[in-house]
Structure formats: structure tokens, C-alpha cells
Amino acid sequence: MYELRQVTKLYRKGRKEVAALARVDLEVADGEFLSIQGPTGSGKTTLMLLLGALDRPSSGSILLDGKDLSQLRSGQLTDTRARTLGFVFQNYNLMPTLTAAENVQAALVPLGVPPNEARRRARAALDDVGLGERAGFYPLELSGGEQQRVAIARALVKEPRVLLADEPTGNLDEGTRDEVVALLEGLRSSRGLTLIVATHDSQVARRAPRTAVMEKGRLRIRNNQSNGGQAE
């Protein structure tokens, strides 16, 4: 589980310092589905990068299972990313030179998985997102929704405990958006993942039982009553 205490992230813009995050407190339980919603520039990506051990806060602490990410050495952060965290991006960020299966295998490289096993696991992960048929396709041969599903398979192939998705549906039409969100929800519940989705789309945000609403670097929690039945 995550425990954020008084997390502040300052960016220097010329002379001024901008607080992309200002004294944010947040707890996310294991297996929870949390959405982060807010207008552009409100600090969603900044928060996701901190949760993803990809950046360090200017102050405050970010505990993941009791370990403070702000204090870990960069090698340990890398290790955390490799084993514990899966990341999905708005622009899919697939390697254009690698096939769908190879893109998924790339996530197993830091874990030292032998090639045969890596191939097998990549195929299984693609099957899980319904893309087994497309394993040999290059990203440019896939639709946006399919690319995002490959990216989800890549995030999940290492069996992480947390899946972080920053605007995963930002480039998708409504139908595809709903499919992708449904896929993420299904994977969360079947695998007991912690799922955190940042979005400016309130439709998507409301699918989660709890939403962290961001406004100019500040965060407040909103419970989505209408969806309460789906959450525990």
C-alpha cells in the first residue's frame, strides 16, 4: 500500500518555483482502484511519476509497503519499477521497431527471465488482453486501442502489484475507452492489483470507488457513491 505524507513537488520555471504538488496526503490500499482526476496542469502526471518511482518529491515521504521511495537509491528505485510497478501511458510508448510480443518481453529484460520463458509469458499476457492473434504485429500495424492493450500486457507480464495508468484512454474514442477501462478493472479484480488511473475524463474517474481530485497541486478525496456497489 501507498502512504503519501506532505508530498510537495516543486518545478523551477525560470525564476519562479511552481508547486506541481503541494503538501499532498494520500493512502491507497492494496487491491484498491483509485482514480485521479483534474484539469490539465493540475499535477496528475507529477503525482503518477512519484507513485511510479520515476521521480523524487521535493519534500515529504512516499511509502510503498513501508519503504520510503524518496529515500531509496536510484538502483533500488529501478528495481522497484522492474518488479512491483506496472506503467501505462497515454501515448502507449511502444517501441516501434519491436513486435507486440517483443514489446511485452522488454518488461522481462530487467528480471533476467530466460528467452523461452519470456516468449511464453509474453504470449500469455497478450492472450490475457485479447491480442494473442496480434503477437507478431508491429505497433504501427495496430489500432490505438490495440496498442494500449499491448502496453497493458507489457505492464502486467511481470505480475506487478501496482498498475499505474496515466491518461490510458486519452487518445481513444468512447467505445474503445470503455473497453480498455473494463479490461483494467477486470485485471485488477482477477489479480488483486492496486490500480491507479489518472484521467481528466470524469466518466472514467467515476468508475473507481474513490477519486483523488486534483486542483492546482492540491488533492482531495471524493467517494463515488453511485458506484459504491462495485467497490468493497
Added chain:
Amino acid sequence: MFFTYLLRELRRRRRQAALVSLGLAVGVGLVVTVGAASSAASSAQDQVLHSLYGVGTDLTVTKAPTAGSGGGFHFGGAAGSAPRSFSGSHIGSSPGLALLSNTDVTKVAALSGVRSAVGGLSLISITFSGQFTPGSGPPSSTTGPPSFSANTVSIVGVDINNPAVGPLSGTTLLSGHYFASSDQDAQVALLDASYAKQQGLKAGSTVTLGGSSYRVLGVVSPPSGGTGSDVYIPLERAQALGSAANQVNTIYVEAQSSSGVSAVSREVSGLLPSATVTTAATLASQVSSSLGATSGLAGSLGTWLAVIVLIVAFALAAMLSLSSVSARVREFGTLKALGWRTRRVVGQILGEGLAEGVVGATLGVGLGFLGAYLVGRIGGTVKTVVGSSTFPRAGGALAAAAGRFRPGAALGGGGHTVTVHLNGTVGLATLGLAVGLAVAGGLLAGGIGGWRVARLQPAEALRQVG
């Protein structure tokens, strides 16, 4: 994954990669070519010495002609005013060389420190034919140019009992056989391969010299890369042909040991004060200075060219690597997000550079061998003038020693031109250097790209749009 990713990436930007490899290849090719050219220059020096000297000959003794002596070439022209055709032939001992007697050879052979000394008589045979109008002055456009053709054949009489020293010593028998000891006064000849080919002669043919027929015993190739005489005949036949009974114009001397050469040289000078004694050492300095000037210039130009091309190739490789890394910032950010260690990402980029370097090295070695081959083909022959100012009297001696006569040079009385085939060999050290440079270029490019990536913050990299 490493190789798949590497090869796909290089394929994606194949033009760029090819450009980098090609740049490195040209640099490497130049290094190999320059190396081959300089090895060619130094082996050419050896060749010049061998071809001038013959293997086994430590020094030669010759004598410069005094005015009016030496080979006489007097062509009588009949008086008259009608256009007339003429033809004729003449054989004489080589102009530029005075005659020495057989007894001089015996005396030299008897000197202490001399293992053997043999005489050689080089002759030049000129046959000519043409048309001219006596007394009409220089040809004008109305009378038309006189037609005239002349043919020179160089002949050398050799001591058939002592083939290890003298003009034949450096030759290789291509067909037929050498002289037998019974051939002392026989009308037999050995032909130089190119002369035989030009005249359509082979072992068993006959060749006409001074109006009489000589049976061709065999065909020889000249001393490695050097020049031989057109025709080799027994010394006594040459003396008869050249009307120089018991006379020679070069004495070939083999010393008992190479360290004794200078002592022998002094002894000979004492014995024959008017003779010119030429040793390998005196030749070498002349050969080196004239060959050195040409090949040194070419060598340093080539070296600079290679250095400049390599610098440009390195800079190009580094720049293209940096630009490729900049275009892939988000890709590397993603890899870091996937948990790839920085050194794994850097290794990937180094691998790409290394691959470009290896391809460049391979191509470059190919180019280098091509260059070395072209050095042999285009810059194939180096004309070296020896025996000019430093050794004013050596010209004739060298001409005789070389066997083949070039009338222009010899009649001019100055230096003697030796044409040497450049034969560049590609040394392992040069190859190693060249390959090392290309690989270093590739690694440098990869290293600079890798350094850029290592400094990349994943958060920044991932925020990059595009």
C-alpha cells in the same frame, strides 16, 4: 532481446547507420592503403637494389668512357638529294661504359676477400629503317615528316660458368634451361620474358643477332620487379658480336662476406684507379633519397588524408548518435520506467555504435585491400633515377648492372632510370590499427549517445512529447 532490438534499431535508421559505417570504412580504408603504400615503397627500395645489383653481387666495377671512346655509333649516310630509304643495324658495346679487359677480371678475382668475380659485356643492338631527303633541311609541313623507326635490343654477355654472380643471378627460369658449360662459344641465348613475348619467341626458336642465328635455350623473368636484359648470350659470343675480344664492361664481384665489402671496394679502387666501384651502400643512399622523396610525400599526404577522414567520420558518428538519442528520449524513458537499468540502456546504444564500427571496419578492410591493389595497379611503377649528381660516373655502371638498357638515360650520360613495380602488402599491424580505429569510432559514437542517455531523468524523458 539485445540483438533483436539492436538490429531493428539499426534497420530503422539504416541510412544514418550506413553513413556512419561508410565514413569509418573510408577512414579505415585509407589507413590500410597508406600502410600498404609505405610497405610498397620500402619493398620497392629492396627491389631497386636487387634489380640493379643482382642477387649475389656485392659490388660492380665499371669505367666511365673518356671522350671519343666507348661504344661507337656511327651511321654512315650516303650523299644525294633524292628521297631515299635506308635501313641498317649496328651492335656496339654500351655507350657510357668503357671497356675493361679479361685480365682485369682475373686480377679482381685474385684479390683477398673476393669470393668470385665475373665479367659481363653489355651490348646494344640498334636496327633502323626509314626514309629521308638528304640536304632538305628540317622537315616542313610540305615535305611531310620523314618516317623513321629504330629498334633497340639490349644484349648482355654472361660468364656461363659462374651464373650465381652477374646479370643472370637474379633471374628466374620460366621455360627451357640455362646455359650448359659446353655452351661457352655456342650460338645460344636466353631471352627476357617480355622481349620473348613481344617477338613471339620461345625456347627452341631462333633469334637473329648481328646477322647470325642463335638458338633460344630458355626464357627468364627479370630479377623480382626489376629489369633485365632482353637477350643473354655467352660472354665470348658477345665479345665477338661487339668486336670486343677479351673485353668486358662490367665486373661483378662477390665478396667473401658482407662485412668485407668495403675493404674489397678499396682494394679494387687501388687496383683499377680509373674504375668506378659501386656497392649496395652507395646505391641504397641514392635509391632511398629518390624513392623516399616520392613515397614520403605520397605517404604523408595519405596519412593526413586518413587522419582528416577519420576525424570527420568520428564527428559524424558522434553527431548522428546524439541526434538519434535525442529523437528516442521517450523510448529510453519508457525503458527506464520498465525497470531497465541505465547501464543496460547505455549498453544497447554502445552496441549500436559498436555494430556500426564493426561494419565500418569490415567494409574498410575491403576498401583497404582494394586501395592496396590500386596502389599496385595505378601507382604501379615508380621511376627511380639513380646515379646522377652524387655519383656522376655511376650511371653507366648502373645501366650495365641493371642489364636492360634504356638508351635515353644511358646515352644522356647522367642517371639511370629504374622502373620498379610497387607491390603493397597489407600488414597485420596496419589491419589491427585500422579495425581498432573503426571500432573505437563506433564505440565513441555509442559512448557519447550513452552518456547523454545516462544523464537523462526518466520523469523528464517521459514528459517529452513526440
